[in-house]
Amino acid sequence: MALGERIPAWFLGIDAFFELLSIIAIVLLIWFSYKSYKLIGEKKYFWFSAAFGIILLAFASRMFMHLCLYFGWTDFIGKVLHMLSWSAFVYVVFFLLAYIILFAIAMEIHDKKMMIAIFLLIALILYYSGNYLMIFQYIAIVLLFIIGWKYFEYYWKKRNKNTLLISTAFSFLCLSHIAFGLIAFTDYLYALGHLFQLIAYLIFLYFIIRVWKK
Amino acid sequence: MSERRSKFEIIFDILKAIQDKGGKIKPTHLLYKSNLSYKRLQGYMDSLMKKGLVEKVEEGKKTKKNKIVLTEKGYEFLANYNKIREFTEAFGL
Numbered sequence: 001m002a003l004g005e006r007i008p009a010w011f012l013g014i015d016a017f018f019e020l021l022s023i024i025a026i027v028l029l030i031w032f033s034y035k036s037y038k039l040i041g042e043k044k045y046f047w048f049s050a051a052f053g054i055i056l057l058a059f060a061s062r063m064f065m066h067l068c069l070y071f072g073w074t075d076f077i078g079k080v081l082h083m084l085s086w087s088a089f090v091y092v093v094f095f096l097l098a099y100i101i102l103f104a105i106a107m108e109i110h111d112k113k114m115m116i117a118i119f120l121l122i123a124l125i126l127y128y129s130g131n132y133l134m135i136f137q138y139i140a141i142v143l144l145f146i147i148g149w150k151y152f153e154y155y156w157k158k159r160n161k162n163t164l165l166i167s168t169a170f171s172f173l174c175l176s177h178i179a180f181g182l183i184a185f186t187d188y189l190y191a192l193g194h195l196f197q198l199i200a201y202l203i204f205l206y207f208i209i210r211v212w213k214k
Numbered sequence: 215m216s217e218r219r220s221k222f223e224i225i226f227d228i229l230k231a232i233q234d235k236g237g238k239i240k241p242t243h244l245l246y247k248s249n250l251s252y253k254r255l256q257g258y259m260d261s262l263m264k265k266g267l268v269e270k271v272e273e274g275k276k277t278k279k280n281k282i283v284l285t286e287k288g289y290e291f292l293a294n295y296n297k298i299r300e301f302t303e304a305f306g307l
Contacts, residue, residue, distance in 0.1 A: 032297075032301055033301070035294070036298045036301060036302070039265075039267075039287070039290065039291045039294065039298065040222060040225065040265070040291070040298070041261070041264070041265040042221070042222075042307075044307050045307065048305065048307060105305070105306075105307065106306070108306075151306070154306050158303070160303055160304060162300060162303065162304035163303070163304050163305075163306070165304070166304050166305060207304065210300075211297050211300040211301050211304070212297060214296040214297050214300050
């Protein structure tokens, strides 16, 4: 997570490593969906790759922050502290935008104006909330729970093992935000949140490998 | 997440029909093979040509009959069809 959060010292560096592994899965998802978009030319593939592209940007900025903390580049951080505090908000907005796009894809919502309005409304609420990091976690939990549930319903209908994998991955992402949302209780939840997130992206990675072997 | 033949599957059926004919097919044969109405097939053909998956060529010096030809991108689509289908089905795209 961003600066100012309760990051256990022993977990510094490990979080950046977890994020690097997740980035590999995200890059493959982007590559695959963008390749599909180029071949088929349907916008939904573009939006799908855009959602994960935005997640990639958010992950990369977060990993950079964690590496700064791990290597003790505090002078550097000090100089750009103001920028970093802003980047934390930008990171939250990136994630929110990506989750809203994935939500629209899963729920088959095609009304772009409505989705833009929802995104702006949530972004404004976050900005004026006073604790945007926590509010973001709760919003992410709701969005990911609905996405995970929708894919589970889809799996139940189709009995497609790959869809079960997708549903499980989104459920783990939801669990990770639950852990991050409860971080005030114990620092260990920060590590647990990262672990859940890693499991989610490893499931995506396994899914991509399965598909690629076809 | 729909039940009927998706746009993606229809594209595959059209391209596969062309491939099965050696990469070149007459429009009338394609109409029969694709199981689509003339109007719908025309819409798909315009879209596939725009995407560069097929192209129209004229054959025969005197008769100048049109034929639909599968492009390299079209062959690439067919080669990757199973992967894209798995991906599409899993995410319900």
